[in-house]
Amino acid sequence: MQTDEQRKLLGAFVRTRRESMTPEGHDRRRRRTPGLRREELAARAAIGTTWVSWIEQGRNVRPSAETLARLADGLSLSTAERDYLFSLAGRHDPADPFAGAGQAAPAAIAALVGQMSWPCYALDPGWSVCAANPAARRLFVGLFESDPVPNLLRYVFMHPAARQLLPDWAERAGRLLAEFRRDYSHGLADPRVRAVVERLQAQSRDFRESWDAQTVLAREGGSRSFRHPDDGPLHFTQHTLADVERGDFRVVFLEPEKPA
Incomplete structure (x- = not known):
């Protein structure tokens, strides 16, 4: 639910960004007000001028995620600015690779993961x-x-719990990304895969x-070690399998190491 304070902040942000933009055409030197007019921003964003006015005025309206995405494009927002806009609006950015549904696991992978007693994920x-x-x-x-769609890279690089869980975080994070680059x-050709990298580059x-x-x-x-907040130090041997039908999917399972 969007609060009055969020609506006011959203309106001020959109207005300030609009006024900071350089208008096109030959009449820009004769303007009395800075930046784009509301109707010019509306044309750039392919939305109604009324929507721009109501958002800037902080009215109690709920523009769709698609309308906000067009507004963000019209304002030429950076990734961080888009995150801010959608957060204030209480919507998920359609361009955010972590906001929508990920790809479903192939049936063979889902069955294998479900049958394992050791920690296993795909x-x-x-x-x-x-x-x-x-x-x-x-x-x-x-x-x-x-996250609505748990992502291993985002978790390791951005979630505070990951730094507590992995005692050798810097080494593990660097290795994880080096392994992902090979798959990358x-x-x-997959726009979502590229979007994951672009979004994390902007965020971390x-x-x-x-x-x-x-x-x-x-x-x-x-060998993989963990420092679990409830279970204490844990040690596993990690194994990774590739799906024979979909080589771009991975199954990872962790075999508990026996005490020496």
Whole structure:
């Protein structure tokens, strides 16, 4: 539910951004007011002038997500500014790869994940979690509560719980992204996969710096340690499988390590 304060902030933001934009044409030097007129912004955004007026006035109206997306495009907002606009409006950005539904897990993957007793999950091409068993949901604290579409990259780089859960966070985060980059080369035709990278580059400096390092690694198994808030230190051997029908999906399971 959008509050009065959110509507006022949204209106002030849209008005300020509109007034900061340079008008087109030869009459811009003769203007008495700065920036674009409301009707000019409405034309750029392909929405009604009334919508622009009501939003700027902070009226109790609920423009659709599609209307807000066109308004954001008309204002040439950055990723951070779009996030701010949609947050104030209480809507999900259609361009946000984390806001919509991810790809459903293939039937064979969903069946395998469901039968595992060890922590097990599956990743779609954008590394959103498309299937997970109860053990994985318990292990990855906060992952399944924070986002409508849990994404492993977003969780590791942006969720505070991930830094507490992974005692070697910097090394694990860097490796995770290097492994994703290898898969990314096969997913360039998928606009959602590209959008995941673009959104995280805008939201996380750690992600941006790791991405710019251009490190590429194969997804390999090995020892993985966790510092669980309820279960204490946990140690696993990680295994990764690729689906034979859909090579861009991954199944990851964690085999508990036996005490030495």
